[in-house]
Amino acid sequence: MSGEFNLIEKYFVDQQAQRSDVVLAAGDDCALVSAPVGSLIAISTDTLVAGTHFLASANPRWVAHKALASNISDLAAMGATPAWVSFALTMPEIDEIWLAPFCEGFFALADQYGLQLIGGDTTKGPLSLTLTVQGLVPQGEALLRSGAQVGDGIYVTGLLGDSQAGLDVILDKSNATKPFASELEKRHYLSTPRTQVGEALRGIASAAIDISDGVISDLGHILKRSGVGAQVEVEQLPLSQPLLEFVGSSPQAQQYALTSGEEYELCFTVPDSREDAMWQALQDIDCQITRIGTINDDDKLRLTLDGQDLAWQLSGYDHFKTN
Structure with a gap:
């Protein structure tokens, strides 16, 4: 050049x-x-x-x-x-x-x-x-994808789904008239890396991953590397009010939360025996933490709503998908 x-x-x-x-x-x-x-x-x-x-x-x-x-x-x-x-x-x-x-x-x-x-x-x-x-x-304290055990809680940081809504605005300008469109577009670009959370979870979390391809895909990586399954309770997914108003319904917002890529939040697992230590370690960090499910031995990822299995056919974000 x-x-x-x-x-x-x-x-x-x-x-x-x-x-x-x-x-x-x-x-x-x-x-x-x-x-x-x-x-x-x-x-x-x-x-x-x-x-x-x-x-x-x-x-x-x-x-x-x-x-x-x-x-x-x-x-x-x-x-x-x-x-x-x-x-x-x-x-x-x-x-x-x-x-x-x-x-x-x-x-x-x-x-x-x-x-x-x-x-x-x-x-x-x-x-x-x-x-x-x-x-x-x-040494010896890095968080890996391979340590999740049956009974561990599944947690996420922040709010989920906003990035996908912002991408909808970017790719289709007709969405710009929907509620909170400009705020969600900004959210797509301006994520907050959760380094303080990651550092605090050393020695506490059994597994962790960042959400770059959607909870469905990224939690799936933990399950595969750890040889376990999981139940995700979709009613527990943390959703923003702008997302709910943008998409118009809770089920649609929940599906966005499960599949939205480029969120750059963390998904991690913690044994129940370390839950109190987790909350203690995170108490001074300004970040919402939500439990969304539990690791089990089903060898698959189950989505439930109020205890009932959902038949949603969802996949994570794909950078090579034609929009």
Whole structure:
């Protein structure tokens, strides 16, 4: 890309205070970081592509938030504390009108979560963003998908379904006249990674995952890795009033809550013996926590409403689905 180094210097270098564990962040072939003794480094990489994960016409500040938040959420699901991020940007051409607010959004969220940019790349091509985040978690304390046991409670953070409603507005502007359409569109882009919850659940939760593809799909990953089944009580799903008014009925809102992707909330399991410890650990964290079901030995995921099985045929969010 012509002017690549000027672009990097102007928008990405020296935009943040340097963490004490960053030895070298820019100016050489690799970044150098120092991990504390007794910690493991959690690493996650995601790519967001214009037209698949966001519209090229979307607010670039919101796009930056979504891109980084989705990666931070992966760290939260492992109980890791955010530390460093690398970022590769592909653009059809240099567009500083787009890039300036993008970087404002990117560094605002990075600073909020103590995440320092330590390297990356820029190149010419279709608009896409690839981020690799790294965080720190004490050895033996990482939250995994594989530890759920029969009898564990199933919990989620926040509210579910709003992101899908926001995507409906983005993909079909006729939905813009529905109640709370603009608020839900904003919610699709501006999620809140639950790192504090993840850190608090270390040593308490038996399994965890972030909700990127919908509760149906993501809880299913826990069930598969743990070799268990589950019952989800759909009347317990946490729903927002804007979602209820946007879709017009509780059953429709409940189905949104089960299938909505890119929520970036956490779904986790906790043994009943650790429930009191969980509430104690979470009491000072400003985040709604809701129990939505129980792990069982059915070897499948059952949906119930007031104790009765539902025959809903639902699937999670699919990035490659044609809308």
